[in-house]
Amino acid sequence: MIFARRGGGPLLTRDDVPTLPPDIIDPSSVFNPGAVQHKGKTYLLLRVQTRGRRTFTVPAKGDGFKFKILKRPVEFCGHENLIDPETGIAVTVHHIYDARITALEDRLAVVTAVDTDRGCRLAVWQAAGKPQAGFAGLDKLELVGFNHDRDTRNGVLFPDRIDGRYLMLDRPNDRRTGGGPLTGRGIVLSASNDLVHWEDLGPIMTGRPHYWDELIGSGPPPVKTREGWLHIYHGVATHFLGANLYQAGAVLLDLEDPRRVLARTRDNILEPRETWEMTGQVPNVIFPCGMTVTETDDEGYAATSSELRLYYGAADTVVGLAVSTVAKVLAACEA
Ligand code: BMA
Numbered sequence: 001m002i003f004a005r006r007g008g009g010p011l012l013t014r015d016d017v018p019t020l021p022p023d024i025i026d027p028s029s030v031f032n033p034g035a036v037q038h039k040g041k042t043y044l045l046l047r048v049q050t051r052g053r054r055t056f057t058v059p060a061k062g063d064g065f066k067f068k069i070l071k072r073p074v075e076f077c078g079h080e081n082l083i084d085p086e087t088g089i090a091v092t093v094h095h096i097y098d099a100r101i102t103a104l105e106d107r108l109a110v111v112t113a114v115d116t117d118r119g120c121r122l123a124v125w126q127a128a129g130k131p132q133a134g135f136a137g138l139d140k141l142e143l144v145g146f147n148h149d150r151d152t153r154n155g156v157l158f159p160d161r162i163d164g165r166y167l168m169l170d171r172p173n174d175r176r177t178g179g180g181p182l183t184g185r186g187i188v189l190s191a192s193n194d195l196v197h198w199e200d201l202g203p204i205m206t207g208r209p210h211y212w213d214e215l216i217g218s219g220p221p222p223v224k225t226r227e228g229w230l231h232i233y234h235g236v237a238t239h240f241l242g243a244n245l246y247q248a249g250a251v252l253l254d255l256e257d258p259r260r261v262l263a264r265t266r267d268n269i270l271e272p273r274e275t276w277e278m279t280g281q282v283p284n285v286i287f288p289c290g291m292t293v294t295e296t297d298d299e300g301y302a303a304t305s306s307e308l309r310l311y312y313g314a315a316d317t318v319v320g321l322a323v324s325t326v327a328k329v330l331a332a333c334e335a
Pocket of ligand 1: 032098183217245282285313316
């Protein structure tokens with residue numbers, strides 16, 4: 001077993017979400033958490049959905065295994081007056097969701113998907129709350145950049161600059177399966193000097209038709225190891241149409257040129273098996289958005305002996321936690 005579930009059930013369920021009137025009262029679900037380790041604590045950004053299918057992002061703080069959820073959803077700011085550059089028309093934002101958190105130099109940066117009347121877009125935010133509030137400033141997220149350019153999802157920032165530039169992976173939405181939402185089967189890399197303007201550097205990897213990862217999308221931010229960037233992604237087996245199966249796998253990217261795939265897991269490394277992963281709002285979904293590393297060396301590389309804690313949404317309903325080590329996941333990657 002490469003990833004082992006922690007605890008006898010989900011890490012967090014809707015019962016753990018405090019009542020936050022007027023918006024969050026007896027919510028339907030909590031899932032797809034971003035995660036980051038910062039000053040000895042683990043922070044999550046939880047996606048909480050109400051019975052009205054409204055989406056909120058709620059921060060949580062803990063030791064990696066037990067979490068305290070903040071009694072206030074994240075305050076997003078700076079996206080109120082977005083104008084589509086092509087048409088000059090105001091963009092209506094419906095949902096902000098699936099936060100991926102990256103510790104970037106001296107700040108915490110977050111990438112979210114944003115459902116708008118123009119389609120799905122990506123936004124880069126920075127933690128702007130007061131750190132003394134105890135949630136590392138993640139209780140307030142200020143817009144840094146918004147890509148009007150393409151319909152895309154699953155955006156994630158690298159924790160380091162390469163050749164002075166920030167790097168981001170995302171997964172353009174270019175197809176629809178079984179009448180579902182727009183999705184895609186290719187992860188691409190972009191570079192930026194300012195997190196606002198991005199240059200496309202081209203495709204990284206694509207889905208493998210007929211196998212577990214026909215459609216793919218990035219999971220948590222890549223982890224720097226001596227072997228390469230270790231990146232967890234989700235793969236979707238689509239041959240069951242209405243019963244798509246979401247699983248997790250790993251890929252190893254070259255440290256200097258992350259466009260180069262060095263190795264990839266042939267099989268999935270975590271798949272829906274527990275009842276709470278197989279049943280819920282969307283059945284059979286493992287959707288990782290956050291991962292923390294317990295040991296890094298002085299140069300910021302994850303030790304091979306380090307534990308990896310993977311935080312994932314299960315069945316779009318609850319949050320799961322599974323652990324592994326860098327060595328185990330590297331060993332599962334095949335050239
Ligand atoms: C993906 C995203 C995720 C969701 C998953 C499973 O396309 O929309 O937010 O968890 O589908 O429904």
